[in-house]
Structure formats: structure tokens, C-alpha cells
Amino acid sequence: MSHLAPRPAPVAEPEPSVDRLASGLNIAADVVIGLCFLFFLIDVREVAMLPLNVAAWVILIAVVTLTQLGISRRVRLPDGWFTYARIAFGVVLVLDVFGVLGEVAHRVTGPFPTAAMATGAGLVMFATTQRGRAINMAAAALGILLLTDILFTVSPAYAFDYAPGVVSIAIAIIPPIIATAIVQSFRQMVEFQSDLSQAKGTTGGTGVSLGLNASEQLVRLDAQAEKLLDDVASGRTPLPLPDAIAEEASTIATQLRMNLVAGKSETWLYHALTESSVLGSVSTIDDPEGLAAGLAPDQRDGFLTALWMLAGDGDRVAQSLTVTVRRSSGAAGQNQRLAITLELIGVPKRRIDPAAWQAISRVGRYTDSFQAPTLRIDVDCALDVVADR
Amino acid sequence: MNARVAPPMNRISKERDRLLAAAARVYGALMTITAIVCFVLPYALQPTGLEITAVGLLLVALIGFLYLRVTSGIWWIIGTDAFAIAALFVVGSADSGTSNSAVAYGLGVIAGGSVAGVGIMLGTTGPRIVLYGVSLITSLTALVVFAGQTAYRYHAIAIGIAGWVFCTVLALWLGRIVPQAVRRIANMSDAYRAERAASETEARRRQGARLLHDTVLATLTLLAHSGVGVGEASLREQAGEDAALLRQLRMGFTPNPAASGEYKLRPVEESTLGNTLESVKQRFRRMGLEVTWHGKGQVLLPSDTLDAFLLALSESLENVRRHSGVGEAHVTITDDDQSVRAMVTDDGVGFSIDQIAPGRLGFSESIVARLRDVGGDARLFSAPGSGTTVVLEVPK
Numbered sequence: 021m022s023h024l025a026p027r028p029a030p031v032a033e034p035e036p037s038v039d040r041l042a043s044g045l046n047i048a049a050d051v052v053i054g055l056c057f058l059f060f061l062i063d064v065r066e067v068a069m070l071p072l073n074v075a076a077w078v079i080l081i082a083v084v085t086l087t088q089l090g091i092s093r094r095v096r097l098p099d100g101w102f103t104y105a106r107i108a109f110g111v112v113l114v115l116d117v118f119g120v121l122g123e124v125a126h127r128v129t130g131p132f133p134t135a136a137m138a139t140g141a142g143l144v145m146f147a148t149t150q151r152g153r154a155i156n157m158a159a160a161a162l163g164i165l166l167l168t169d170i171l172f173t174v175s176p177a178y179a180f181d182y183a184p185g186v187v188s189i190a191i192a193i194i195p196p197i198i199a200t201a202i203v204q205s206f207r208q209m210v211e212f213q214s215d216l217s218q219a220k221g222t223t224g225g226t227g228v229s230l231g232l233n234a235s236e237q238l239v240r241l242d243a244q245a246e247k248l249l250d251d252v253a254s255g256r257t258p259l260p261l262p263d264a265i266a267e268e269a270s271t272i273a274t275q276l277r278m279n280l281v282a283g284k285s286e287t288w289l290y291h292a293l294t295e296s297s298v299l300g301s302v303s304t305i306d307d308p309e310g311l312a313a314g315l316a317p318d319q320r321d322g323f324l325t326a327l328w329m330l331a332g333d334g335d336r337v338a339q340s341l342t343v344t345v346r347r348s349s350g351a352a353g354q355n356q357r358l359a360i361t362l363e364l365i366g367v368p369k370r371r372i373d374p375a376a377w378q379a380i381s382r383v384g385r386y387t388d389s390f391q392a393p394t395l396r397i398d399v400d401c402a403l404d405v406v407a408d409r
Numbered sequence: 410m411n412a413r414v415a416p417p418m419n420r421i422s423k424e425r426d427r428l429l430a431a432a433a434r435v436y437g438a439l440m441t442i443t444a445i446v447c448f449v450l451p452y453a454l455q456p457t458g459l460e461i462t463a464v465g466l467l468l469v470a471l472i473g474f475l476y477l478r479v480t481s482g483i484w485w486i487i488g489t490d491a492f493a494i495a496a497l498f499v500v501g502s503a504d505s506g507t508s509n510s511a512v513a514y515g516l517g518v519i520a521g522g523s524v525a526g527v528g529i530m531l532g533t534t535g536p537r538i539v540l541y542g543v544s545l546i547t548s549l550t551a552l553v554v555f556a557g558q559t560a561y562r563y564h565a566i567a568i569g570i571a572g573w574v575f576c577t578v579l580a581l582w583l584g585r586i587v588p589q590a591v592r593r594i595a596n597m598s599d600a601y602r603a604e605r606a607a608s609e610t611e612a613r614r615r616q617g618a619r620l621l622h623d624t625v626l627a628t629l630t631l632l633a634h635s636g637v638g639v640g641e642a643s644l645r646e647q648a649g650e651d652a653a654l655l656r657q658l659r660m661g662f663t664p665n666p667a668a669s670g671e672y673k674l675r676p677v678e679e680s681t682l683g684n685t686l687e688s689v690k691q692r693f694r695r696m697g698l699e700v701t702w703h704g705k706g707q708v709l710l711p712s713d714t715l716d717a718f719l720l721a722l723s724e725s726l727e728n729v730r731r732h733s734g735v736g737e738a739h740v741t742i743t744d745d746d747q748s749v750r751a752m753v754t755d756d757g758v759g760f761s762i763d764q765i766a767p768g769r770l771g772f773s774e775s776i777v778a779r780l781r782d783v784g785g786d787a788r789l790f791s792a793p794g795s796g797t798t799v800v801l802e803v804p805k
Binding site: 047 | 419420423424427428431432435436439440443446447450453480509510511514515517518561563564567568571574575578579581582583585586587589590591594595597598600601602604605606608609611612613615616619622625626628629630632633634641644645646648649651652655656658659
């Protein structure tokens with residue numbers, strides 16, 4: 021079963037991206053930086069070499085300001101800014117650690133390298149543009165460096181006074197970790213919702229169509245044929261044809277013939293599932309007569325919503341999903357009915373959202389049974405006689 | 410027909426709560442671990458019974474965070490909140506006399522971390538906001554009272570307040586952008602539907618071009634046998650004809666070759682312009698440009714000339730669509746004994762011809778060169794603010 025990479029949105033309005041998270045995360049980062057600055061002010065009289073700390077803070081604030089202006093597109097930052105920023109953060113760390121170093125050993129509670137702590141919040145600003153791994157690695161490196169610093173500088177005599185150091189490390193590394201977690205969750209959500217939205221594109225129309233894959237294949241084959249013929253016509257390809265190109269012509273002709281002759285139409289359900297990047301690889305459809313085409317658009321919409329919520333919702337995707345569509349042996353003279361059976365493996369029943377049941381009730385009356393590991397749902401579905409069949 | 414259903418409120422709020430839960434889980438768990446580390450440091454909390462109680466309460470809160478999911482009920486959230494606040498009170502009230510840095514920082518981390526972490530789940534909607542307020546006031550008041558007597562009060566209180574501000578910013582921001590994003594994605598299914606319909610129509614049109622594909626297939630089959638047994642010149646000529654037909658198909662025309670099925674087709678001598686103009690119009694309408702035709706519709710042209718003429722016409726209209734800034738173009742077709750002319754005009758922004766580098770807009774390359782190949786020509790007239798006119802001319 022083939023499935024495609026997520027298709028780009030066909031509209032001028034772009035798909036919502038993690039960029040939209042950036043301004044909120046920037047504000048959150050500023051809060052943490054503000055806290056660190058407050059710590060700096062509280063202990064400002066106790067540091068050994070104030071100019072070093074001041075320099076560290078100046079560099080940090082400059083980098084943060086530039087980055088945030090860059091994110092809001094008011095300043096154009098050079099390519100590879102993240103690398104420069106990390107280098108700058110490293111400089112901040114060194115200056116700041118040496119700035120406070122002299123005093124720490126003699127005192128119980130610090131002062132601590134506050135600008136160095138704040139570089140963690142500085143990493144938050146990059147969470148939407150850089151890969152999560154890069155951010156987490158930088159945060160881990162920061163944590164290790166701060167830990168080393170604190171282990172070396174805090175006097176062993178005051179063992180319980182590791183607490184301020186522990187909290188400093190936490191303030192440094194928790195913000196970037198949480199930022200990458202949020203960005204990752206947001207990406208997953210966008211991917212899932214886009215997939216569903218794309219699947220719902222199938223619910224209009226007559227219910228039977230060629231589908232995007234076959235349509236795109238035909239366009240591609242035509243283009244390949246055109247190029248090959250063009251090359252022959254212009255003399256770019258020598259005659260008689262080299263074997264490789266003759267082979268290519270044969271392949272194009274065969275595929276083109278199959279595509280044209282078969283003209284194979286499949287139901288909306290088939291297209292929705294096979295084209296999905298979330299459910300495409302786990303789903304099977306058993307609908308030899310293409311009966312799913314008989315569902316009305318609202319029933320289709322409800323069915324797809326239910327499928328996605330049942331099988332793909334949350335952190336895990338179902339291991340397998342089977343949809344069986346059969347004619348229902350109803351009493352004579354009644355409207356035609358369908359018996360649709362859903363079998364899901366790997367979906368604990370308690371994890372199912374009530375909204376999924378609500379959606380499936382738009383398709384028809386249903387009954388469900390759970391026999392580990394399979395959740396089975398039977399839907400008795402009335403076909404509207406005026407539906408376009 | 411298109412049952413466009415806006416995503417129901419509960420689906421939107423579920424996605425929002427899922428993100429809030431993820432944020433609260435990570436933040437709450439990490440901060441609670443930090444507080445636990447503070448209290449298990451040697452001599453941090455005395456006596457040992459107090460230490461065990463405080464750490465025990467925090468461990469329960471930690472489990473509460475680790476298993477926090479969007480499906481967790483309100484009681485799960487309240488429970489986690491209660492254990493965190495209880496830890497705050499147990500530590501704060503018992504040790505206020507002999508407090509050290511571990512106690513003060515630990516209190517700050519519980520208030521601004523564990524309790525505020527729960528606040529991420531509470532800060533956005535209706536009745537939960539009451540709980541948010543209660544947690545905020547209780548935890549910060551307790552922090553000020555208990556830690557306020559220690560030497561580290563500024564640090565501790567700053568951590569508590571900053572933690573709450575941090576969590577509130579996250580909660581408000583996620584509560585704002587997640588519903589926006591979900592709605593926007595849901596609206597895109599209309600666009601996907603349109604795209605699907607368009608590609609379906611396109612595929613049907615191509616499948617419908619049976620005769621054309623028959624000749625293309627015949628030629629491809631010959632080529633698959635390396636073209637043995639057919640004169641080289643005629644094979645090249647046939648390939649050129651077929652490539653031209655496919656190109657026309659791609660440009661949105663539906664060319665109909667005169668015969669098919671056998672190899673040596675008669676070259677497509679003449680085609681009428683009329684039946685293709687309508688398809689050009691339809692194609693550009695789909696892309697948002699309304700094309701109005703004037704003048705003669707029935708013009709007979711040799712196929713290579715027709716090919717060049719239609720390509721040049723399409724290119725001109727494409728330029729109007731892209732650069733003119735208006736949604737309407739007029740095409741006037743006239744002919745005389747020797748030539749056929751098309752005048753493509755628009756009322757768009759226009760441009761200064763002097764300032765356009767030669768070859769810009771693909772004009773000389775894709776239009777002029779193509780027409781000159783078949784003995785025709787193109788001319789361009791424009792000035793800023795007064796629209797653009799392109800005159801295309803080909804010999805009959």
C-alpha cells in the first residue's frame with residue numbers, strides 16, 4: 021500500500037507552523053532571563069570581578085535582543101546565526117564563571133554565574149527554528165558545565181548548600197527542555213490535523229474517483245513521454261535507440277497503457293486511507309464492491325473523523341486497522357443498508373475519546389465490543405436513496 | 410454538497426489541552442525533581458521524619474505529573490496540586506526557624522514549579538480559572554510567609570513569582586494559538602477538496618484524450634524496439650509531432666490528432682483555433698484570470714505554427730496573471746491573407762519597457778523565440794500605470 025509524503029497545502033495561506041509559537045516562547049524566555057538578572061542584582065556586591073559579569077550580561081542581552089528582533093523579522097540575521105549565538109553563549113559562560121569565581125569558595129550561597137544560567141533561556145528562542153536534538157544537546161552541555169563549576173567551587177564543608185547550585189542548573193536547563201517538548205507536541209498536532217484535513221478532502225463528489233496518486237502518475241507519465249519524444253525529435257537521442265532508452269520507452273508505454281485502460285476508480289475511503297501519512301501504513305480496506313461510495317458526505321466526514329480519532333489520536337497510532345464494508349441483509353423493500361465493521365488492534369478502549377463515538381454515530385447505529393487486543397465496532401448504516409450513486 | 414463542518418469546540422479544546430498537558434508534564438516533573446533533590450541533600454531537612462514526609466508528598470506529586478494526560482480528569486489535576494501545596498506547607502511550617510538555603514530554594518521551586526506547573530493546566534478556561542487563582546494565591550502567600558524569614562528570601566520569592574509568570578505565559582499563549590492552528594488546518598480541507606477535484610478533472614481530461622494517447626503509445630512502442638525498420642527522419646518527425654501534442658495537452662488544450670492506431674500518421678496539418686480557445690479560457694479562469702475573447706474564432710493553422718502560437722498566447726496570459734495585478738485580460742484575434750494576430754491586453758500596473766532587462770518576464774525567450782521559429786514575431790507595449798499589450802503574429 022503506497023502512501024505519499026505529506027502534501028503541501030495547495031493554498032496561499034500556509035500551513036500553520038511552529039513559527040507561531042515563537043513569540044510566546046520568547047516572552048517565556050525573557051521571564052527566565054529577568055529572573056536571572058534579578059539574581060545578579062541581588063548578589064551584585066559580592067562578585068569578585070564585576071566587569072567580567074557586566075560584560076557577560078551585555079553580550080547576553082545583545083544576542084537575545086538581536087535574536088528576538090530577527091525572529092520578528094525586524095532585523096536580518098546572518099545564516100548560521102544559531103552557531104554564532106552558541107559561541108556567544110559560550111563566551112558569556114566563561115566570563116561569568118570567572119567573574120564570580122574568586123568569592124564562591126569563601127561563601128556559603130554564591131554568588132552564582134547568573135548570565136550563564138540565563139543562556140539556557142537564550143536557547144529557548146531557537147526551539148522553533150532548530151532541531152530539538154541540537155537544543156537539548158546545548159542544554160545538556162550547559163548543565164554539565166554549570167555542574168562542574170558548582171562542584172569545584174562550592175566548599176565541601178557546606179554540603180547542604182548545594183541547593184542554590186542545583187536550582188541554578190534547573191533554571192538553566194529546564195526552559196530549553198520544555199520549549200523543545202512544546203514545539204515537538206505542536207508539530208505532531210499540526211501533522212495529525214493536516215493529515216485528517218487532507219483525508220477529508222475526499223468526502224465531496226461522487227464518492228468514486230481516480231485519486232491523487234493515479235492522477236499524478238498520469239501527469240508524470242505524460243511528461244516523461246513528452247521528454248523522451250522531444251529528445252528523439254531534436255536528435256539529442258541517437259537512432260537507433262540505445263537499449264536503456266528503448267527500455268525506458270517500453271516502461272512508459274506499459275504504465276501509460278495500464279493507467280489509461282484501467283482508469284481504475286476507487287472509493288473516497290480508499291483514497292483517504294492510502295494517501296494518509298498517519299494511517300496509510302496500518303490500514304486495510306475490504307470493500308470489493310466499492311460500497312463505501314454510497315455514503316453521504318456527512319456520513320463520510322463522520323466516518324473519517326472517527327477513524328482518525330480511534331486509530332491515530334494521541335501519542336500512538338493503532339497497530340492495525342481493518343475496515344470491512346458489506347451489503348446488509350435487511351428486509352426487502354427497505355432502503356439499502358450497509359454493514360461496516362471496524363477492527364482496531366492496539367487501541368485500549370479507555371483511551372478513546374467520547375467525541376470518536378459521537379462522530380461514528382453520524383454514520384449510523386453502532387455496537388462495539390472489546391476482546392483484547394482487538395476493538396471491534398459494527399456500524400449499521402442506512403444509505404440515502406437520493407445520494408448520488 | 411460539500412458538508413463543510415467546522416471542527417467542533419471539544420476537538421479544538423482537546424488539542425489545546427493536549428499541548429497544555431505536555432507542557433505541564435515536563436515542567437512540573439522536572440521542577441518537582443529539583444525540589445526533591447534540594448530536600449534530600451544532607452542536613453537539608455531535620456528531623457528525618459519531616460524529610461520523609463516532604464519527599465513523599467513530592468514523589469506523589471511527581472507521579473501525578475508523569476501520568477498527566479489530556480484525558481486525566483479534573484480530580485487528577487486537583488490531587489497533584491494538593492500534594493504539591495501540602496509539601497509546601499509541611500516544609501515551610503515545620504522548619505521556618507532553622508531554615509537553610511536548601512529549604513528556602515526548595516520552597517521557591519515547589520511554589521513556582523510544582524504548583525505553578527499544575528497552573529498551566531488551569532489558566533485558560535472557565536471554572537478551572539478559580540482553581541488557578543486559589544493555587545496562585547495560596548502558594549505565593551505561603552512562600553512569602555515561610556521563606557520570608559530566611560536569609561534567602563529574595564531568591565526564593567523571585568523563583569516562585571518567575572515560575573508563575575512563566576507558566577501563565579505558556580498557558581495563555583498555547584490557549585490562544587492552538588485553537589487558531591486547528592481551525593486553520595480544518596479550513597484547509599476545502600482547499601484540499603478543490604485540489605483533488607482539479608487533479609481529478611485534469612486526469613479525466615488526459616484520459617479522455619484517447620486518440621492522442623494512441624498515437625503517442627504507437628510511437629513509444631516503436632521506440633521501445635529501438636525504432637528499427639522505420640526511416641530515421643520520419644521517426645524523428647513523428648516523435649516531434651507527438652511531443653507537440655503532449656505539450657499542448659499539458660498547456661491545457663485538448664488536441665485531437667487526425668488519425669491514429671497505425672504508425673505513419675498523417676501529420677496534423679491544420680487545426681482550428683476555435684475549439685482550443687475555450688479550453689485556454691477555462692484553464693486561466695481556474696487560476697483566477699478571466700479571459701475575454703474578441704474577434705475571429707475559426708482560424709486554420711499548420712500544427713507547428715498552432716503549437717507555437719498557443720504557447721506564446723499562454724505565456725502572455727500567464728505574464729498578465731502574474732505581474733499585472735488585475736484579474737481580467739482581453740484577447741483579440743484577427744487575421745488577413747498572410748497572418749494571424751492575437752492582441753493580449755490588460756489594464757494592470759504596466760511597467761516601463763526601458764527598465765526591464767531584456768529577457769525579463771521570459772518575454773524574449775519563451776515568446777519571441779518561439780514565434781520566430783515559425784516565422785512569426787511578438788511586440789510588447791507598456792508604460793507604468795497604463796496596462797500592457799502584447800501583439801503576437803504568426804504566418805498562415
